[in-house]
Amino acid sequence: MSTCRQVAARMVAPGKGVLAADESIGTMSARLTTAGVEPTPENRRAYREMLAATPGLADGVSGIIFCDETLHQRFADGRPFADAVRALGILPGIKVDAGAKACPGLPGEKITEGLDGLVERLAGYAELGAAFAKWRAVITITDELPTAAGIRANAHALARYAAACQEAGIVPIVEPEVLMDGTHSLRRCAEVTARVHAAVVAELAALSVDPAGIVLKPNMVIEGADHPERSAPEQVAEATVDVLSALPTDLAGVAFLSGGQPPERATANLAAMQVHRTPWPVTFSFGRALVDPALAAWAGDPARVADGQAALAERVAANAAAVRRRAELQPA
Numbered sequence: 001m002s003t004c005r006q007v008a009a010r011m012v013a014p015g016k017g018v019l020a021a022d023e024s025i026g027t028m029s030a031r032l033t034t035a036g037v038e039p040t041p042e043n044r045r046a047y048r049e050m051l052a053a054t055p056g057l058a059d060g061v062s063g064i065i066f067c068d069e070t071l072h073q074r075f076a077d078g079r080p081f082a083d084a085v086r087a088l089g090i091l092p093g094i095k096v097d098a099g100a101k102a103c104p105g106l107p108g109e110k111i112t113e114g115l116d117g118l119v120e121r122l123a124g125y126a127e128l129g130a131a132f133a134k135w136r137a138v139i140t141i142t143d144e145l146p147t148a149a150g151i152r153a154n155a156h157a158l159a160r161y162a163a164a165c166q167e168a169g170i171v172p173i174v175e176p177e178v179l180m181d182g183t184h185s186l187r188r189c190a191e192v193t194a195r196v197h198a199a200v201v202a203e204l205a206a207l208s209v210d211p212a213g214i215v216l217k218p219n220m221v222i223e224g225a226d227h228p229e230r231s232a233p234e235q236v237a238e239a240t241v242d243v244l245s246a247l248p249t250d251l252a253g254v255a256f257l258s259g260g261q262p263p264e265r266a267t268a269n270l271a272a273m274q275v276h277r278t279p280w281p282v283t284f285s286f287g288r289a290l291v292d293p294a295l296a297a298w299a300g301d302p303a304r305v306a307d308g309q310a311a312l313a314e315r316v317a318a319n320a321a322a323v324r325r326r327a328e329l330q331p332a
């Protein structure tokens, strides 16, 4: 089995998911400021060490996605982040996209940048110890959007990134995120997500990306944040699994983003997915739904590191329990 296949299988091992702690400097600084913490490089470092050093984290987390700044930082004891988390039994990952920017020619749509120099950057990240990478494409729903061209451009960039990762021996997390922003219905999200997945699958195949050596990180199929109704977990799960049924059966696994859902709702939806038979594991790669309670509990106070870690451990345990339902509901 190739290295990518082995690592991808480990990332979605039973009862485990991936922690997304890869906020760019701008996003992380804004979140620290909101939490009353000065957004300095040292505070960003201390926050990521607080998360990564959570006792028992490896029981429910197979990997942590970091951003470039963190991968060049060190734990307080001097060890580089990648080495420190590997020693804890956790795979280090790296966000390699350069962010979603306004797409020329496609008003209202975004294209994720970062392909220039990617091959060289991946080689550098491999030397720093990264086992996997992440690239996030964002798709906006309105009455008119997304366009076919917007979907195709983002799917193509995701495939270019994934092919480069596999050539570098790094597992690509492929993240096509259909945003929750807006008033759209669950049905409209399903229609758009299906179009996006079809384009991503076609572009990945065109560039000979090995499905068994990637982890797909999609949105759940869910109504927009400003839609007047809230779907039940069973409705979200049924619609999501229905859309996912078009994916290759030899995919290593699916690890959902949380997309701005309240933490408990994301967990309930993930648990409801496990009732459905899928050819691949279905787990979590949440950012906000895992770390928001931890950031609030820590609030930049060295005396409250244990509080932040307890908050993260509680969310990880809940999500790990959700995905462990699969083994109970679907015995081999």
Ligand code: 5MM
Pocket: 020, 021, 022, 023, 024, 025, 027, 028, 099, 136, 177, 256, 257, 258, 259, 260, 285, 286, 287, 288, 289
């Ligand atoms: C943690 O946030 C990630 C990076 O965001 P920016 O580059 O915009 O700062 C983000 O890609 C994240 O990994 C995914 O969106 C999933 O996070 P959520 O919070 O949606 O689960």
